[in-house]
Amino acid sequence: MNAPPLRPTTLAELSAAVCSAPRVLAIGARTKPRLSTVGSDVTLISTLGLSGITEYQPDEFTFTALAGTPLRDIASTLGARGQYLPFDPYLLEAGATLGGTLAAGLSGPGRFRFGGLRDFILGVRFVDGTGRLVRLGGKVVKNAAGFDVPKFFVGSLGRFGVFGELTFKVFPRPAATLTLRLPVTDANAATQILTAAAGARWEIDALDYLPAADAVALRLAGPASALPLLAAEILTRFPGEILNDAAADALWTELRELHWTFANGPLLKLALTPVQLPALAATVRTHKGRLHVTAGGNAALVSLPTPIASLGLAALTLRGPGPLWLDPPATPAIAAAVKTALDPQNRFPSIAP
Amino acid sequence: MVPLAPPAAKRTCLFVFPVSSIATPATNPARFLRRLGEILPATRLLAGPAQLAAYESDGLTAFRTAPLAVAIPESQTEVIALVRLCHDEKIPFLARGSGTSLSGGSTPVAGGLVIALNRLNRILRVDPAQRVAIVEPGVINTAVTLAVASYGLHYAPDPSSQSICTIGGNVAFNSGGAHCLKYGMTSNHVLGLKAVLATGEVVEFGSASREQLGPDWCGLFVGNEGLFGIALEITLQLLPRAEVFHTVLAGYRTLEQAGDAVSAIIASGLLPGAIEIMDALALEAASAAVHAEYPPDCEAVLIVELEGPREVVAAQRPQLDALIAASAPVEARPARDASERAAIWKGRKSAFSAVGRLSPDFIVQDGVVPRRRLGEALRRIAEMSRAAGMRCANVFHAGDGNLHPLILYNGTEPGALDRAEILAGKILHMCVEMGGSITGEHGVGLEKRDYLATMFNADELDCLHRLRDAFDPLGLANPGKMFPDGTAPALAQPGLHPLEKAGLISRE
Numbered sequence: 001m002n003a004p005p006l007r008p009t010t011l012a013e014l015s016a017a018v019c020s021a022p023r024v025l026a027i028g029a030r031t032k033p034r035l036s037t038v039g040s041d042v043t044l045i046s047t048l049g050l051s052g053i054t055e056y057q058p059d060e061f062t063f064t065a066l067a068g069t070p071l072r073d074i075a076s077t078l079g080a081r082g083q084y085l086p087f088d089p090y091l092l093e094a095g096a097t098l099g100g101t102l103a104a105g106l107s108g109p110g111r112f113r114f115g116g117l118r119d120f121i122l123g124v125r126f127v128d129g130t131g132r133l134v135r136l137g138g139k140v141v142k143n144a145a146g147f148d149v150p151k152f153f154v155g156s157l158g159r160f161g162v163f164g165e166l167t168f169k170v171f172p173r174p175a176a177t178l179t180l181r182l183p184v185t186d187a188n189a190a191t192q193i194l195t196a197a198a199g200a201r202w203e204i205d206a207l208d209y210l211p212a213a214d215a216v217a218l219r220l221a222g223p224a225s226a227l228p229l230l231a232a233e234i235l236t237r238f239p240g241e242i243l244n245d246a247a248a249d250a251l252w253t254e255l256r257e258l259h260w261t262f263a264n265g266p267l268l269k270l271a272l273t274p275v276q277l278p279a280l281a282a283t284v285r286t287h288k289g290r291l292h293v294t295a296g297g298n299a300a301l302v303s304l305p306t307p308i309a310s311l312g313l314a315a316l317t318l319r320g321p322g323p324l325w326l327d328p329p330a331t332p333a334i335a336a337a338v339k340t341a342l343d344p345q346n347r348f349p350s351i352a353p
Numbered sequence: 354m355v356p357l358a359p360p361a362a363k364r365t366c367l368f369v370f371p372v373s374s375i376a377t378p379a380t381n382p383a384r385f386l387r388r389l390g391e392i393l394p395a396t397r398l399l400a401g402p403a404q405l406a407a408y409e410s411d412g413l414t415a416f417r418t419a420p421l422a423v424a425i426p427e428s429q430t431e432v433i434a435l436v437r438l439c440h441d442e443k444i445p446f447l448a449r450g451s452g453t454s455l456s457g458g459s460t461p462v463a464g465g466l467v468i469a470l471n472r473l474n475r476i477l478r479v480d481p482a483q484r485v486a487i488v489e490p491g492v493i494n495t496a497v498t499l500a501v502a503s504y505g506l507h508y509a510p511d512p513s514s515q516s517i518c519t520i521g522g523n524v525a526f527n528s529g530g531a532h533c534l535k536y537g538m539t540s541n542h543v544l545g546l547k548a549v550l551a552t553g554e555v556v557e558f559g560s561a562s563r564e565q566l567g568p569d570w571c572g573l574f575v576g577n578e579g580l581f582g583i584a585l586e587i588t589l590q591l592l593p594r595a596e597v598f599h600t601v602l603a604g605y606r607t608l609e610q611a612g613d614a615v616s617a618i619i620a621s622g623l624l625p626g627a628i629e630i631m632d633a634l635a636l637e638a639a640s641a642a643v644h645a646e647y648p649p650d651c652e653a654v655l656i657v658e659l660e661g662p663r664e665v666v667a668a669q670r671p672q673l674d675a676l677i678a679a680s681a682p683v684e685a686r687p688a689r690d691a692s693e694r695a696a697i698w699k700g701r702k703s704a705f706s707a708v709g710r711l712s713p714d715f716i717v718q719d720g721v722v723p724r725r726r727l728g729e730a731l732r733r734i735a736e737m738s739r740a741a742g743m744r745c746a747n748v749f750h751a752g753d754g755n756l757h758p759l760i761l762y763n764g765t766e767p768g769a770l771d772r773a774e775i776l777a778g779k780i781l782h783m784c785v786e787m788g789g790s791i792t793g794e795h796g797v798g799l800e801k802r803d804y805l806a807t808m809f810n811a812d813e814l815d816c817l818h819r820l821r822d823a824f825d826p827l828g829l830a831n832p833g834k835m836f837p838d839g840t841a842p843a844l845a846q847p848g849l850h851p852l853e854k855a856g857l858i859s860r861e
Contacts, residue, residue: 059724060724060725061619105565105567114536115541116564118540118565118572132812134812138721138789138790139788140721140722140723140753140754141533142533142538142753142754142794144527144795145801145805146797146808147817147821148573148576149816151569151575152568152573154568154572156568172624173622198593199484199505199506199593200593201505201596203661222661222665222668225664226662230664230665271562271565272562273560275482275483296563299564314566315566316567329566329567332554332570338820342816342820351567
């Protein structure tokens, strides 16, 4: 058991907190608790005292917020000005923070159209392992000065620096959305639809496969007058139905808040390509697990009743029991050198399994 | 206000030859050249002065340096062997594609090896189902789109030099283009890459998936300006080609009016694929160069492009047209067909080279300001140019606040380049002071290395240095770029890039 977390309320205090112990790790709202389950020698630093949007310029398509700012605060502030983070960050209602989302590298279904966290993060102010507060990247939508450390931090699990303040690009929220449910018999059929639809002219907003519902969920976003026309064409190609607004909201909320998962089993994130989908679906079925495939077959969340040793692909455990990594990706030699560069005293736990 | 002139002592770094980072005394160029001959046949090694001349400079034509030698590998294995030899012999090296860098990113290092990657130009795999292409670094940007067009796909990043610049160079400098606001830069389209690092380690970052696990190594590598190593194989994401376009060219009496139109479009909730502005001097140049016709007596022309499925564009088109009509243009011309659209873009993309016809020499700047301060930035650039007695044309990506002031000068006039550089420095300081960046898409390179410290404090620079040292402990990979600590190039012959003179390439 770790000691109660430190709770800095300013960036200076955050820096002091990093220096206050030989081993530290930042936590947010702990909605993905496995990512910050570490040895008892590690002092946890809560970022929940670092909350709030520090800069928002709707006409610049950018905002800057402290790392502990809840996603829902950001969504409501952006929403009031007709803008949004297009990648549908997960666990918004559960209280997930902006910093935790970046560290976990979790982008939701909306990332299909314009990309995920890596495509919207612009700048990061962080405390490195020496306790120095450093700002890299920029605050404008376009910047090529210096190495792209903000992008590197996507999925870094807080193991290379503690985020203090983040700058993101945002987009105008489309006027309307329309969700189609396209029934499929199996994962092979789903893969065919995902592949065909992703390459078509329709500019799909989200393209997911839900094995439990035996369906592909396809979301369009854009001007209200255009969407029924696009939907009609899609339905002539892939039979299915248009969900009413309430059903569509319920579906995307369930997916965003992970309500479909086992309460106590492991929840894992995977990166894949559509051709790997049928094998993954079969493996998950064998283990009586549940599966949500998103981003047109490029990402998946797997929920299992109990821990298993392998899914046949690299997987990261977000919550529940079991090791942090299954079939971990190989670590290049350069990884150790970069860790030393950002964290010479090895204050942050290793990301390696 | 911050003093605007660049610090004189720093600036001299461009012209002196700091001993610290040239090849160390332990190096033995003769032995290096001998061992080079064991890797490549003599026909693919250039070392004579006449042979090296073509490689002495890049798109930043004001500077040139003769390298020790140029190697022309034909395979990834050869590139790896070359980098390992450089590491072994402590000889600096840099990769070069088509040499179009506007920041001097591929200006050679004195005493170093240039690794010319043009023959690694194979498109290794196109997977239309997964919408990815795996290419070698010497593949030309437009060749990717050409190779996948029959599948209805395209590669989105479109720098103006796209008909000649290479993907390897795009990756090294995180190149942009006219469609960055909506689609991002090169880094947003690189899913995976294989690279040989300066240490000789061969790494594979990312994959063919659009998702990743663990830190984004691929994102860190893209834009490294050649300071980490050389990309050997790049996995690019492809997008379905937009079905239809609605491209409007609108002329305005004043730059402010054009800027106001941009603000109105941004505030409307539309997300155009491109929003570009050219000022009067740039228009004059483009008219002369490509016989483009623009509305008369305009201080600025705005180009806005909507793209997407026909139903979506049909719904958004009246909204855009109404916004433009309300912005009181002298004239608004929607492109009626593909050839009119192409003509609008030809005028825009040729603007830089066209300006070359107005002046023997020019410097292209790449600063970024917050979009709402574009008008103010342009006013101040005009004032500073007037005060310096220099002409400055403006062509810019208005949608993302990325300015491209072109400072015109005559390199044969004593002191003219110095004055142009001082003005360029003032503009960069202004961009940083407004909360922007010294570079939006050209990279820091050689040209802006003395200004990196205006954006980042000592701790931040130290952090960047530590990262560089992690990838390249010996400091052999493209030294002298990004950080103000490298070998010095000499002033070159003034003038356009030879390919530009021949009308083969354009700049942005």
